[in-house]
Amino acid sequence: MFEFEQRLAEAQIHQYYRETGLPLTEVKWTWIPFNGQWGIATTFFQVAALSFGSSRGNVAQRANEIAVALAERLSGTEGFDRIEAVNGYLNLFFSTSDYSRRIIARVLEEGERYGHGQRLNQRLMVEFSHPNTHKAFHVGHLRSAFLGDVLARILEAAGYDVIRANYPGDIGLHVIKWLWNYLKYHKGEKPDKDITRWMGTIYSEAIKRLEQDAALEEEIREMYARWDKRDPEVVDCWKETRQWSLDGFNEMYNLLDIHFDRYYFNSMFEKPGKEIVTELLAKGIAEDERASGGAVIVKIDQMLGLPEEKFRVMVVLRSDGTALYATEDLALARQKFLDYPDLVKSFYVVDVRQSLHFQQVFKTLELAGYEWATRCQHLPYELVNLPGNVVMASREGTVVLLEDLIREATARALTVVKEKNRELAEENQQEIAKAVGIGAIKFPMLSRDSNKVVTFDWESALDFNGQAAPYIQYAYVRANSILRKVDNIIPEDLAPDYELSKSEITLIDLIARMSDDIQKAARDLKPLIITNQAYELARAFNDFYTQCPVLGVEEPQRSTRIRLVAAARQAIANSLALLGITAPQAM
RNA sequence: GCCCCGGUAGCUCAAUAGGACAGAGCAAAGCACUCCUAACGCUUAGGUUGAGAGUUCGAGUCCCUCCCGGGGCACCA
Incomplete structure (x- = not known):
């Protein structure tokens, strides 16, 4: 807003430094903390300290001398009402009338773009939310969704082009268990409303059944085998029911005003993941220990020649040759850069427990020679717990469902709205609530x-x-x-x-x-x-x-x-x- | 054992790339509604920033050592 005046002051300060033989340190401006009249301030402690070189001196005193001298010299500079030196600080107070007029005019002119930065022509990706299909959506899942969404909004406002990506967990053991329970006990049923809750119920029921009768695990293995063989009944059922989950998520995303540009599905990365593992083996980065009953692993620390453990060992393929989360994450990271080679950063908004995992994935890709690997960054966040430090987990039943929270919060807001805005139409009251x-x-x-x-x-x-x-x-x-x-x-x-x-x-x-x-x-x-x-x-x-x-x-x-x-x-x-x-x- | 994160007022949290007296909300006590919506505002009280040492003109912030809490460390996601 006062960039011009600020730069002018800066130039004069440097001019003074030159004349008096002071080191040309950068002038860093801060806002004056006092209320009443605003302006910018800078300190001279650093210059003062440097000016003494190896000899000693009273830094605070020298800083204040500089501030006083500059206050004297700068007095009368256009755009500033008042200039003062206090405790080694130089305070430049803006002319209030001019300042406020400029600010207000700018806000009204720029409207909803006010505060936003210039376009940088740099593209970023933010991956967030990544919900599991065939499971409930609980309050613990909200943090990634909110953080990712708002980060995307902020980065956009700052001038970046942002791709919002979602990575639903649409396959895995939890889905197999769900399908088993559905096909065996609920075949033909469909959710009408509260889809996500219903999906979650089928899942937790499956868990309960399996806990009660260990023999049923055999049926789960069979179901997994059918999935692996792409048994049409299982695949069709999976496709249909997966869509129910996605529909349910979309309802909630719409309600929460969260949107995505791009969906990557967990199930898409099994094969490409295995291909990368093959590549890692060919490059001598991964080691195949399956002959001795082990898995395919990458000894990252050893590869890097680190004397102490840092990245440890990452399993990239199970001993039975099946893919695991890490396998798929290797392929996902690559896919993002295949789709958008110009990404300046690829962010992952995932909870803090996966910090090591992501370090491993990114470092392994770097070892494999993918230069973009260094542009991947995990943005960890801490969990949402229940009182008593209880982790929210669908299997434990320790969850607060999103639907319930929204319903409660909206209902509570509605009672206040009705009380304060009696004359408003019901529809508007609902909207406000x-x-x-x-x-x-x-x-x-x-x-x-x-x-x-x-x-x-x-x-x-x-x-x-x-x-x-x-x-x-x-x-x-x-x-x-x-x-x-x-x-x-x-x-x-x-x-x-x-x-x-x-x-x-x-x-x-x-x-x-x-x-x-x-x-x-x-x-x-x-x-x-x-x-x-x-x-x-x-x-x-x-x-x-x-x-x-x-x-x-x-x-x-x-x-x-x-x-x-x-x-x-x-x-x-x-x-x-x-x-x-x-x-x-x-x- | 190793690594990461937290510890700030009774409670929940801030503290702008080390900078001016560590700030808010809730809870507590008191005040305030003929006035653009009181889902607001005002006043009071509340702190050895977990402990100790160090670097610096200056440390809640950086280094070191502890203490407490949480998380992670080979085939879960």
Whole structure:
């Protein structure tokens, strides 16, 4: 926003360094933390420390001397209202009127693109969600779905072209067990509603049956053999029932506003995976120990000549010659680069327990000579547990189903909506409840660092107060409500010619930081930077709302504030969009 | 045994590529609703950032050693 003035100041600082023989260190700007008037700041501790060379000196004192000298020299620079030196810091305060006018004008001009970066013409892939077909979808699965979706949104906003990929686990022992139970006890049945729940029920029933009677394992082996031989009955049944699961997932993805560009199915990679294993053997990277009853393995540490264990040993093919997850992951990684050779990065949003696995897969591919292997990156996240550190697992029955959570959250939101918006049509009330309920579910999973475990409990999941999505949505609604009263007619660009209050300045300040925050979130791959930003923005708006009347004040203050409200509404809307959270029109 | 991650207010979490007094929410106590929607706001209280040593002008952040918790380490995914 003030890039020009900033660069000018930078040039002058360097000029001063040259004249006084100080080292030409980079000038790093930070925001001045104080409220009231905004600006940028830089420190001179580093320069001061360097200036002493090997001899000693009082760094703090020297830093402050430099700051004072520069404050003197820069005083009067255009674009800055005030320049001061404090404790070795040089603070440059922007001219408030000019600054706020520029910010507001820019937001209103750029609209939903405000804060977004220039197109970089660099393509990325984010793989996330990867649900298992023939199983229930529970709350533990949400984290990957939300994180991946929001990362994709953030990276897009930062300027990348993003391919959103899904990798459903559509085959494997769990599917075989499911098919066995279905064909034996439920043949011909079809789910009508709540597909995913129904699929999950068939699966857990299979597990129960197998637990009760160990002899049934033989039937599972037979079923697996039939699958291997591509027995038409089994394959057809698999195809049909798999689709049910996918339909169920799609329903939920639509509800959650999550979309994919590309589906890779686990079942597609069995053969190509085995081909890669053959290749690894030919290249002498993998070792076939099947003759001695072992498996096909890659001794990664040994290949790399590492003295200590790091990547350990990866099994790439079972001793019976069948493929395992690792086999398929080798082929999947390759397929992604066959489809999109220009990928700058290929991200995998998968839980932290698979960290070693991915290191092994990527390192093995690197050893095999695939140069793109170094562009693969695992983005781990911690699990969602139940109180008492209980892991959510379908087999254990320790799960909270997504359907139930959405239903509960939406129902709770609906009672509040009905209470507060009696005059609204039922249909609109439902819509708002959905936006609020789902937003409330998403927010807590996005607002904590991905390497922190989330403990799910109903009470806090359904608590809409405080640092939560509804707070931000409410700020949006309030802004919207003011603007509706002026029929959304926004006054022409004008510079505020009254002294801005602290809450107006804070609000503008936060709006101004948006594009920095998006870039930072993209750089660090951290959605929580956006949840923090959105929350602070909402808080600043709520503060402004209570402190500054808009419609009841005289011109030109009134028009300026209407413009500010419009800019704030846009900024909040953009933040919510990045988080995949709907901004409702009323609450 | 080896590797990875966490430990910040009673609880749940922040802390911008080492930078200004470690900040929010919840819970607690009090205040506030004839005024653009109170799903809001204000005040108070609450901290030896797990412990110890180190690097630095400056450490919650970086190095080292411990303690506690979680996870991972050959044919599960």
